Amino acid sequence: MTAPLLEVRELGVRVRVRATERILIDGITFAVARGECVGIVGASGAGKSTVASALIRLLPSAATFTPGSGVRLGGEELLALDEREMRSRRGRRLAMIFQEPLLALDPAMPVGEQLAETLLVHGLATAGEARERAIEMIERVGIGGARRAAERYPHEFSGGMRQRLVIAAALLPGPELVIADEPTTALDPTIQAQVLDLLDDLRAASGTSLILISHDLDVVAERCDRVLVMDDGRIVESGPAATIADAPTSEAGARLAMARRRLTAIPREGPNGPPDSLLRVENLSVQYRDRRRRSRGTDVTAVDSVSFSIAPGESVGLVGESGCGKTSIALAILQLVPAGGAVLFGGEDLHLLEGEVLRRQRRRLQMVPQDAGASLTPHLTAGELVTEGFEVHGIASGAEATRRARALFDEMGLPDHAFDALPPALSAGERQRVAIARALSTSPDLLVCDEPVASLDAPTRERLLALLDQLRRDRGLALLFISHDLASVQRITSRLLVMYLGRIVESGPTAAVIDTPRMPYTQALLSAVPTGDRAHRQRRIVLPGEPPSPGAPSSGCAFHPRCPHPSRDSACVTQVPPLRHFGPGHDAACLKA
Amino acid sequence: MRHEARPALLLATALLGLAAVGPLLAPYGPTEMFDMVAMRTQPPSALHPLGTDPLARDVLSRLLHGARTSIGIAALAVAVALSLGTLIGMTAALGGRVTEAVLMRLTDAALAFPRILALLLLAATLGPLPPVEFALLIGCTGWMNTARLTRQETGRLLATEHLRGARALGVPRPRLVRRHLLPALLPTLIAAGTIAFAAAIPLEAGLSFLGLGVRLPDPSWGNIITEADGRIVRHWWLVLFPTIAIVATVLSATLVAERFAGRAREDR
Numbered sequence: 007m008t009a010p011l012l013e014v015r016e017l018g019v020r021v022r023v024r025a026t027e028r029i030l031i032d033g034i035t036f037a038v039a040r041g042e043c044v045g046i047v048g049a050s051g052a053g054k055s056t057v058a059s060a061l062i063r064l065l066p067s068a069a070t071f072t073p074g075s076g077v078r079l080g081g082e083e084l085l086a087l088d089e090r091e092m093r094s095r096r097g098r099r100l101a102m103i104f105q106e107p108l109l110a111l112d113p114a115m116p117v118g119e120q121l122a123e124t125l126l127v128h129g130l131a132t133a134g135e136a137r138e139r140a141i142e143m144i145e146r147v148g149i150g151g152a153r154r155a156a157e158r159y160p161h162e163f164s165g166g167m168r169q170r171l172v173i174a175a176a177l178l179p180g181p182e183l184v185i186a187d188e189p190t191t192a193l194d195p196t197i198q199a200q201v202l203d204l205l206d207d208l209r210a211a212s213g214t215s216l217i218l219i220s221h222d223l224d225v226v227a228e229r230c231d232r233v234l235v236m237d238d239g240r241i242v243e244s245g246p247a248a249t250i251a252d253a254p255t256s257e258a259g260a261r262l263a264m265a266r267r268r269l270t271a272i273p274r275e276g277p278n279g280p281p282d283s284l285l286r287v288e289n290l291s292v293q294y295r296d297r298r299r300r301s302r303g304t305d306v307t308a309v310d311s312v313s314f315s316i317a318p319g320e321s322v323g324l325v326g327e328s329g330c331g332k333t334s335i336a337l338a339i340l341q342l343v344p345a346g347g348a349v350l351f352g353g354e355d356l357h358l359l360e361g362e363v364l365r366r367q368r369r370r371l372q373m374v375p376q377d378a379g380a381s382l383t384p385h386l387t388a389g390e391l392v393t394e395g396f397e398v399h400g401i402a403s404g405a406e407a408t409r410r411a412r413a414l415f416d417e418m419g420l421p422d423h424a425f426d427a428l429p430p431a432l433s434a435g436e437r438q439r440v441a442i443a444r445a446l447s448t449s450p451d452l453l454v455c456d457e458p459v460a461s462l463d464a465p466t467r468e469r470l471l472a473l474l475d476q477l478r479r480d481r482g483l484a485l486l487f488i489s490h491d492l493a494s495v496q497r498i499t500s501r502l503l504v505m506y507l508g509r510i511v512e513s514g515p516t517a518a519v520i521d522t523p524r525m526p527y528t529q530a531l532l533s534a535v536p537t538g539d540r541a542h543r544q545r546r547i548v549l550p551g552e553p554p555s556p557g558a559p560s561s562g563c564a565f566h567p568r569c570p571h572p573s574r575d576s577a578c579v580t581q582v583p584p585l586r587h588f589g590p591g592h593d594a595a596c597l598k599a
Numbered sequence: 600m601r602h603e604a605r606p607a608l609l610l611a612t613a614l615l616g617l618a619a620v621g622p623l624l625a626p627y628g629p630t631e632m633f634d635m636v637a638m639r640t641q642p643p644s645a646l647h648p649l650g651t652d653p654l655a656r657d658v659l660s661r662l663l664h665g666a667r668t669s670i671g672i673a674a675l676a677v678a679v680a681l682s683l684g685t686l687i688g689m690t691a692a693l694g695g696r697v698t699e700a701v702l703m704r705l706t707d708a709a710l711a712f713p714r715i716l717a718l719l720l721l722a723a724t725l726g727p728l729p730p731v732e733f734a735l736l737i738g739c740t741g742w743m744n745t746a747r748l749t750r751q752e753t754g755r756l757l758a759t760e761h762l763r764g765a766r767a768l769g770v771p772r773p774r775l776v777r778r779h780l781l782p783a784l785l786p787t788l789i790a791a792g793t794i795a796f797a798a799a800i801p802l803e804a805g806l807s808f809l810g811l812g813v814r815l816p817d818p819s820w821g822n823i824i825t826e827a828d829g830r831i832v833r834h835w836w837l838v839l840f841p842t843i844a845i846v847a848t849v850l851s852a853t854l855v856a857e858r859f860a861g862r863a864r865e866d867r
Contacts, residue, residue, distance in 0.1 A: 340767050368769030381764030385782045394778075398770050444768060 010037035012061075012079055012183055018072030019053075019060050019239075024377075030069065032239040038183065043209065043216040045226030045247065047262055048236035054219045057236070058187045060101050061091050080182060091171060098128045103178035103205075105188040107168035110175075111160040117171050118144065118156025124178050143174040149205060173205050174595050177212065184209065187219045194327045195534040196549050202229060203548060213340045224536035227251045235259045260348045262466070280335035283315035284484050285452055287340070289347035308334040310508040311347065311584040319482040321475070323499035323516060325492060325531065329509040332488045333376055336456045339486070340373050351452070369399040372450035374458045378441035382429035388440045389415075389425040395447025414443040419469060435466050442470070446477070451486045452484045453477075459494050471498050490534055496520055501591070504528045509562040513585075514592030523589065524594035526571040562596065607854030618670035621663035629664035630816045632656055643836055650836035652826040654816075665818035668783055668813050670735040670848065672813070673799035679738025680795050681788060684745025689745070689776070692753035703750065709744040718802065722811035733812055737799055745791045752787045756780055786859060793856035797849045804845050820844050 019031040021431050033052050038044050042352045048054050059065050061077060063084065077084045079100060084092065096102075112120055121140035126129040129140060135343040137156075145152040147170040160168060169189060176184055186205065190198035199563050206229050209216050220226050226233055227247035235250060237258035243250060254260045292309040309331040316322050338345035341356050343363060349356040351371060359367060375381045382391055389411055396407040415425055418439040429437055438458065445453055455474070459467040475498050477483045489495050489532040495502065495516070502519045504527065512525040530547040551568045563569070566578040577597055586595040622629075641647060649658040706853035714816040717740050722728070728736065756762055757780075765779045781814040800820075807821030815822055820841040827837035 059723055095858055342767060365769045365771060373767050375760060375764060380760035383761040383765060383779045394770065395768055398774065
């Protein structure tokens with residue numbers, strides 16, 4: 007057997023903050039063979055990213071390597087190089103792909119030039135050659151019209167396209183090793199699948215080794231030969247991906263395996279009794295003025311005549327890619343953005359209410375916003391923010407309000423010290439729970455949750471979902487649960503609405519929609535959920551292209567430009583498909599399903 | 600803390616302290632006259648460390664008593680300017696499109712008019728004013744920058760998630776302003792206030808120097824200089840010491856302002 011490409015020996019990293027020294031990486035040893043794909047998984051704070059920074063020697067200045075650490079790349083000891091020598095290895099021999107592509111690209115330079123620069127700084131090509139090879143690479147990462155695209159600036163590309171460009175920049179100088187740190191965490195599931203497949207294919211074609219870092223065991227397991235599990239700066243488990251996913255031996259491995267998202271539709275009873283609706287949304291439309299085009303007066307339709315209803319105690323899921331209008335629906339229901347149509351809540355049209363009357367209705371209608379942390383006023387303590395809900399609706403005041411707020415903190419599993427803490431001092435998960443406690447303080451009849459669990463780790467997510475489900479059963483709380491995480495949605499909802507470009511394209515009982523999705527878009531969304539199964543990866547429907555912009559809608563079925571359905575034809579281009587019945591309560595807007 | 604802020608804060612505290620207890624430290628009364636023949640316009644000596652003025656009064660005592668007048672007038676003027684500016688800026692940001700347009704164009708117009716000219720005209724027209732009214736006058740011509748800053752900052756805060764969150768919870772308007780908006784505006788207001796203070800000190804001094812502000816025989820930093828009677832080289836002690844007091848006050852206010860402005864930026 008030939009020597010491995012990368013040999014990491016007793017790698018340790020310490021950081022000195024004032025007088026105390028903290029160990030970030032505690033003597034880890036592993037190797038990566040040529041052409042091999044190795045995954046590093048672990049919860050946040052396990053030290054995954056520090057490993058990545060250590061390998062390319064871009065650690066913060068306060069951090070130092072422990073004596074005896076070794077990183078050999080192709081037989082060369084990287085830790086022995088001086089900064090100038092190291093600089094000539096970065097990019098050329100080992101490249102890095104970061105989570106946030108916008109930070110990795112220079113906003114003031116056309117992307118073609120940036121790509122060409124990666125060759126020029128290493129003296130790998132002349133200016134003319136570098137240009138041509140950059141354009142060729144842009145084409146290889148699946149960006150159409152490469153020659154024109156090369157002239158554009160990073161902000162003109164969507165998140166998925168930017169990450170493709172970062173991949174192109176990383177692979178262009180032909181490195182032997184690529185380190186990808188959470189390369190798709192910031193992307194939609196449908197785009198995540200696309201980008202990871204691209205990275206994998208290009209890597210396999212050029213024989214490059216890959217270290218794929220993720221908190222998601224499934225993402226790593228689908229693509230890597232070997233997986234290392236990290237916890238607290240150490241490698242606690244390593245082995246073939248499937249073994250770790252199915253039979254983890256370490257505690258950290260078990261936690262990650264538990265966090266895997268499984269799509270198993272559990273039939274869930276809907277609300278009993280008469281089908282009175284608590285919330286009825288009729289022809290709801292939300293338009294935003296496109297600032298750049300103000301002169302032409304074009305409005306962007308984010309939500310286009312959407313109608314649905316929610317019964318008391320019912321839990322309804324709303325799913326779709328980012329930009330499809332999910333959040334706009336939430337804000338329109340809450341009367342936080344101007345909207346057309348009607349929002350009937352308890353028989354009254356909220357659009358027609360204003361001032362004090364509307365304010366009093368808000369008691370019954372609460373929201374957990376997408377960025378829950380930012381929704382908390384930073385100069386008020388968590389306790390004050392939750393107590394406020396009781397006070398402004400005259401539910402309780404003084405000591406009674408404090409007592410009830412503390413009870414809500416307990417219910418959310420928040421620690422005691424959180425009550426008197428300012429939001430910035432709390433963790434993201436804790437802030438999320440404070441926001442939920444705040445929304446629940448008014449004892450609402452309907453809770454609109456916009457991506458409530460996206461930022462939570464697995465155990466907290468599970469507990470929160472269980473809690474919401476219990477509130478629904480005990481207090482008859484109705485839920486509108488907005489998420490792109492289908493696994494969470496199916497855990498908690500009895501009915502599912504699928505949105506595409508501002509319209510509802512499929513709706514029905516959650517179990518029915520997940521088991522027998524009718525609309526090709528729903529099928530693609532479901533198949534984009536990573537399962538950790540390599541065989542599934544082969545069957546996955548990978549949608550071509552990006553979620554389209556609502557600013558430039560296409561004719562007919564909005565989905566037709568990306569539709570993978572085999573019998574798609576000209577009718578899809580010209581006709582707007584009506585909702586058709588496919589079962590009890592199960593409708594889909596597709597001509598071919 | 601920024602390194603240049605510490606001495607500035609000390610200086611500012613010392614000056615405020617001086618305004619509070621200065622008169623107690625003064626060796627003589629502010630209008631106490633000594634031997635008109637022997638003691639008029641004398642340079643600094645052991646008996647009168649900062650010299651005497653043409654009416655044979657002790658300059659140190661006048662400077663210390665004047666500190667209370669000058670700093671007090673500037674402080675009151677700032678309070679007036681901040682209140683007016685905050686009120687107008689917030690009303691513009693919270694009100695409708697028309698309210699906002701009217702108030703902000705009014706602010707622009709007021710800002711376009713040279714402040715010193717406005718003050719000269721007003722002071723000349725209104726005649727001699729007691730110190731409190733004089734302070735109100737300075738304040739009334741200094742609210743525009745605060746109004747602009749407040750409107751801008753309120754607008755930014757209104758678009759933040761946490762104000763939307765408070766609205767979604769059903770927090771009534773007055774409480775929203777009091778609890779969620781005003782405390783967040785505070786760093787901006789403090790920064791605006793110190794800048795306004797740094798502007799008010801020389802205005803008071805200038806107008807008093809011209810005889811349009813604090814009237815003799817009451818001392819202020821500006822009208823002590825007047826007593827030099829134009830002979831600023833020969834009667835240098837009547838010019839130098841009040842000038843040092845004015846410059847030190849403005850400088851420390853400016854440095855403190857910078858610090859608060861920096862902190863307001865960091866808070867975002």
